[in-house]
Amino acid sequence: MRIAAPIEIGPLDADAQQAVRGLAAAAEAHDGVAPLSEQPLLNLGTDAEWITHVVAHTTAGSTIGYVQIDRSGETASAELVVHPEHRRNGRGRVLLRTAERDATLPSRSGEPGQHGKQLRVWAHGDLESARGFARASGLRAVRELLFLTRPTTPTTPTRPLAAETAAPGLPEAPAGYRLRTFRPGADDAAWLRVNARAFATHPEQGRMTLDDLRARQAEPWFDPEGFFLLVPDGADDADPVAFQWTKTEPGQPDDARDGEIYALGVDPEHQGKGLGRLLTDVGLAHLAQAGATRAVLYVEGDNSPALATYERAGFTRAAVHVQYARP
Ligand SMILES: CC(C)(COP(=O)(O)OP(=O)(O)OC[C@H]1O[C@@H](n2cnc3c(N)ncnc32)[C@H](O)[C@@H]1OP(=O)(O)O)[C@@H](O)C(=O)NCCC(=O)NCCS
Structure with a gap:
């Protein structure tokens, strides 16, 4: 027995x-x-x-x-x-x-x-x-999450670089918007709102709570200098219209360092204006500056607009994660 x-x-x-x-x-x-x-x-x-x-x-x-x-x-x-x-x-x-x-x-x-x-x-x-x-x-496969990667070098900027932003060397924000970095605490509530709108149909990301955000802020990898908000110019208390949050785990070797496009979201009212593409470039430029050799990200297998954006930016599929359920 x-x-x-x-x-x-x-x-x-x-x-x-x-x-x-x-x-x-x-x-x-x-x-x-x-x-x-x-x-x-x-x-x-x-x-x-x-x-x-x-x-x-x-x-x-x-x-x-x-x-x-x-x-x-x-x-x-x-x-x-x-x-x-x-x-x-x-x-x-x-x-x-x-x-x-x-x-x-x-x-x-x-x-x-x-x-x-x-x-x-x-x-x-x-x-x-x-x-x-x-x-x-x-069990049957019901959802696919794709893991996409691309080298960050050589870092040839495809857009004019902003002379004066919160982070010099990053692509310029379009007219009417300003790019700045996230301020922990002060930006928490506004970011949670734009994140919930941008990811309204996403089963996990759109449900992120203040506790979830704070738990990430307490992680050793959290770096507000790699967390960018696109805000309407001249309206300091308005919610961001889009964001690019990058993540680089500490302790990686210099010659094989992954930097992640951790969360990229655009408010639905501002979608279709190329902001996703702009913020992808912002993330790539920042990760290259921060010493990442490879840019990585996760995207839903059925999110065609996001997949198209990332493929255009040179990302290719490196792995797939599957969710199984009983039919
Ligand atoms: C998937 C995993 C959890 C299976 O754990 P496990 O203890 O080996 O599973 P069980 O012994 O209970 O296997 C049950 C049945 O699944 C099938 N199975 C399990 N491993 C298999 C394999 N490597 N290849 C083919 N069939 C397999 C077999 O039919 C098996 O029954 P059998 O051993 O009598 O033939 C384990 O391999 C694992 O931890 N993998 C990495 C993590 C992971 O992928 N988790 C997600 C699971 S959906």
Whole structure:
């Protein structure tokens, strides 16, 4: 008889969080792609009613599997990983079943954060193991997130450079607008408003809250000098009409440094005027100045306008992340 791995459900203390980070690192070393994305990693220490942490241990107590279920959106989103040395032993199946139960249990209030939701599971990198696992579990691909990259060098500016902006050497803002960098605190509320409008149909980005923004501001990579707002000229208290937020993780080698176009949004009332293209150039110029050798970004597979903008700017597809769900 085989004894199922012990499963624990509940908040993670500091040691348990560290063990999950270690598990994710072992999977990344083996698979070549990180199994947990930024938000679940930020959530490891979160004990909220809309998040469930499930850990699988060996009988000796080592952490060999983890799934996090986030029920804050319209559907419940899960990220799942099993240690490479403990795969094909039914752990994935048990974690998935636990996650599905957690997500789909009938909700009493129907409020966000409650249960009664369809479960969607992310497979980062669309690995063969994830495809086989999804097939065997009766899951189908329902969403694709593309990872696009392009070299930042040589840095040939395609637009006139602004003589005087908050950040010299960046492309010039069009007439009627001014480019300036983000002021943490002072710009938080206005940025959340334009972000919600720009990403109204995006399942995660458009729901970003003040707590989410503050959590990112507390990260070691956060740099307001790489976070640009396009504001109407002469109207200092007006909301920005567009933004370009870049992210460069510290500690990367000088000769292989990724800089991310982390979030680029244009208010729907100002779309169609080339501002997306302008802000892509702003991001690329800034990342090159900041020493990135490769510019990277994530974009929804069905977002044709954004894909066209990025392809025109020289980005190509480097990886795809797939979300699976039960049909
Ligand atoms: C996908 C993953 C979670 C599977 O974990 P696991 O513990 O190995 O899964 P299980 O042992 O429960 O496998 C259940 C079934 O899935 C299928 N499966 C799992 N891995 C597979 C693979 N590499 N190739 C083909 N089929 C596979 C098999 O049908 C398997 O049943 P079987 O072993 O009796 O044939 C694990 O490989 C992993 O952590 N991958 C990286 C992270 C990831 O991609 N997560 C997203 C999952 S959607």
